Amino acid sequence: MKLAQAIHTRLGKDPTEINQYLDLVAIATASDVVSLTGENRILLREGLLNIQNNPRVGLRMLAEQADIRLSDCDPRSIVFGLGPRINAAGRLGDAARAVTLMLADDELEATARARQLERLNQERRELDRKTQKEAFKQADVLLGGGxxxxxxxxxxxxxxxxxxxxxxxxxxxxxxxxxxxxxxxxxxxxxxxxxxxxxxxxxxxxxxxxxxxxxxxxxxxxxxxxxxxxxxxxxxxxxxxxxxITPETLEPMTEVDANMGLSDLDKRFWSVLKQFEPFGADNAAPVFMANNLEVVGPVTTVGKQRTHLKFSVRERASNHPSRDVIGFGMSKHLDLVLHSQNSGDSLELLFAIQENTWNGRSKLQLLAKDIRLELE
The missing domain is CATH 3.10.310.30 (Diaminopimelate Epimerase; Chain A, domain 1)
Incomplete structure (x- = not known):
């Protein structure tokens, strides 16, 4: 982008004309997990606004295939939705297919190109699953040997x-x-x-x-x-x-930014927190800790492979409403959460906060980072 701006300036053109491509800058920045400090964060934010308010036809058709609402597009939508489909073109064939989609100005052509990328992405996901299964087996053998x-x-x-x-x-x-x-x-x-x-x-x-x-x-x-x-x-x-390596290196740690009572999580708090977005590398979403939590309602695993964990919590002896919790890839904690619910033992939760939109309605939910029974 900077090169294009410099060329525009050298040619006597308005360098702000390049801003129409900020959507592509945003996709590249989020997909490649670029550091979101300084100007990078601003470029991503402005690019997301382009995607949300005036998306190019190719992105609209690709978002339809990925079941993504571009009006709510955020870095996660790119990293886990749009980015993999764009990357699938280069990973399994010809990257020019993705370029052609981004340049399309006709809905019929864009739809056909987007469907092609979706098929490639499905093929990539199948290869991904097969390779992961084989790699996990190899790793177990390797680590079991000493x-x-x-x-x-x-x-x-x-x-x-x-x-x-x-x-x-x-x-x-x-x-x-x-x-x-x-x-x-x-x-x-x-x-x-x-x-x-x-x-x-x-x-x-x-x-x-x-x-x-x-x-x-x-x-x-x-x-x-x-x-x-x-x-x-x-x-x-x-x-x-x-x-x-040191012994501490092999212990995964999550840095907690602040303790937080769930009753403090309201619209005003969320509006302030959003000012720090977009979150990503070197500008991580704050991680909070809440304790003395009880599990309420159903506890389920979700997702095609049932690898995600979903439940609700509230503070004990509180009249405040419960909060939904989603833990991606955290189905291994199912027994622990069920134990807490059945035994009455309190939970301690590390979480980030995100807005979940479904059928046009938005509400805040807790994105679990770690879960454990509260220590006595």
């Missing part, structure tokens, strides 16, 4: 378009740096993901004599090496990670 500080997996049949997201899930599951490697021609190529406290780029530097090329930053990187070097790389990389 102490490991990292997870490095290789299968020449894995699709290069999905190994990055599966590497991220390995990090979530085992909370240690993870690398997924596949094969492209005569070269093994991979995606690396890391945890707080472990600079994965520096760890790769310690293995560079085994690598053809590599690049990235603290938390994510790409790499290529000869297949015959994979076995040696697995051990060398693990040694590099071991040298940087």
């Amino acid at each position: 102490p490991r500080h990292s997870v490095v997996l290789y299968d020449p049949e894995w699709h290069l378009g999905v190994i990055g997201i599966v590497a991220s899930r390995l990090v979530d599951r085992h909370y240690r740096p993870a690398i997924m490697l596949s094969r492209s021609g005569d070269v093994a190529k991979g995606s690396a993901r890391s945890i707080n406290g472990i600079n994965i780029y520096k760890a790769l530097q310690e293995c560079e004599d085994l690598l053809i090329e590599y690049g990235g930053h603290d938390f994510a990187a790409g790499l290529a090496l000869k297949p015959e070097n994979v076995e040696a790389f697995v051990d060398r990389f693990d040694q590099a990670v071991a040298g940087a």
Whole structure:
């Protein structure tokens, strides 16, 4: 965008004409998890306003396929809805398909292009599920064979378009740096993901004599090496990670911004909190802690794979209404929440706050970050 503005200025044109493309800037910024500090945050905010108020036809048709209301579009809508569908074009074929959709000015053409991306995304998701299942099995075998500080997996049949997201899930599951490697021609190529406290780029530097090329930053990187070097790389990389790890590093921690009573969560509080949006990398949504909570109403798992947890809580001995809680990927806490409800033991909840819109109606809900029984 800055290059386009500079060219416009050099040609004597109004550089603000480039603002019509801020929607694309917003999609790229959110999808690539760019740091939301300084100007980046402003560009994302203005781009979201473009999407909400005057979306291009290609985005409208893609949003229909993703069942997203663009009037409510936020970074999460991009990261989990629009972005994966746009990326599917490049991951499984020709990225020009997504470019053509963004440039379309005819609804019929845009609809056809959007449906094509939706089909590619469904194919990507199936590859994703298959690869994840295989990777989780490999990781269990690797970690069951003795102490490991990292997870490095290789299968020449894995699709290069999905190994990055599966590497991220390995990090979530085992909370240690993870690398997924596949094969492209005569070269093994991979995606690396890391945890707080472990600079994965520096760890790769310690293995560079085994690598053809590599690049990235603290938390994510790409790499290529000869297949015959994979076995040696697995051990060398693990040694590099071991040298940087402390016992505290392998304990996932969530930083709490403030304790909060649920009775304090009202429209005025929400209106103030929204001024800090959009949230994302380096401008994370505040995390609050509430305790002395009781579970009320049904406790259910939701989603196609039943991996999400949904329930409601309220403060004990309070006349205030209950608040809905959604925990994405937190179905593992189902038994704990049911135990709290049946035994009367209070819950302690770490959460962010989000606005949930359904059938034109909006209400605040708690986005669970962690759940535990309250300590005596």
